[in-house]
Amino acid sequence: MIGKLKGTIEEIGEDYVLVDVHGVCYVAYCSARTLSKLGSVGEACILFIETYVREDQIRLFGFMTALEREWFNIVQTVQGVGAKVALALLSTLTPAELANAIALQDRAAVSRAPGVGPKVAMRIVTELKNKAPAFAGDAANIQLKQELGEGVASAPVADAVSALTNLGYSRDQAANAIAAAIKAAGEGADSAKLIRLGLKELSR
Template sequence: MIGKLKGTIDEIGEDYALIDVHGVCYVAYCSSRTLGKLGSPGEAAVLFIETYVREDQLKLFGFLSALEREWFNILQSVQGVGAKVALAILSTLTPPELANAIALQDKTSVSRAPGVGPKVATRIVTELKNKAPAFAGEASANIGLKQEIGEGVASAPVADAVSALTNLGYSRDQAANAVAAALKNGGEGADSAKLIRLGLKELSRP
């Protein structure tokens, strides 16, 4: 079982990277986001690897972080999501963005990935909602509030403020982050008008 490759980039293809490890070149299939950040031929590279062994093939899938690899496996626990679709999702959303989308039950963001229709997107945000906090990475700070918003159990002022900000054109994730910051500044007892005002102030920061 191969868990990680450390070597030199030999080639970058459309959906794979060829990594030279002491003269042995390994083909690792990657998301377009990973390939874009990996580097250029001749540069050093490190990839976290998920090894797939089937009767008729052996494939390596490469990731920039262990967290990205975790999401690759978690996504495939959902019916209708195989390796190809999981990579497409990770090409579209970073692990923190994916955790946020699932917490907020944001099917639209998930369905932006090629090959993910409304039904599959619904299954992903529904079946994986309890996984989001543990695998949110840098997005973990506000993930609890986003789950409350996504499940419709957030307080009325919070829900109203998020709704108002999304109606102004902000994404649910942007709105939720702004309201989370507003709660810290305005206090848990702040009404919706105050949360909207403070949220807009937060969103206007460069």
């Protein structure tokens, strides 16, 4: 069983990377996100590996982090989700974004992944809802995102999140930053203070 590869990038394909480890080349199938973070041909790389052994083949799947590999396995416990869909999910969402989407029962976010229709998205958020909180953001962060999604967040909070998204940050980044700002400033802080603290959080 191969758990990790440390070698040199020999070739990068559409959905795989060829890694040379002391003269032996391994093909590892990866998410688009992982492939985008790899260096160029000839550069060193380290991949966490999940090995699939079938009667007619052995396949390696490579990941930048152990957490990404863990989510690759977790989502495949859902009926109708195989390796291809799991990689599509991790190409579309980071592990943290996927965990938050499941914790918030956000089927729309999950269904953005190619090959994930409404029924599969429903099964993913339903069947994994008890596993997601261990990986998602803290309770305050999740609560804030729920309030934003339901349109019940306070005006200063909603304004602060809107201001950060207008600056080019994703809604998830903005919500995470403002959740941290609320922790630092307290519940009664005005939007200007939340924006300032949110930007400070994002600059770290």
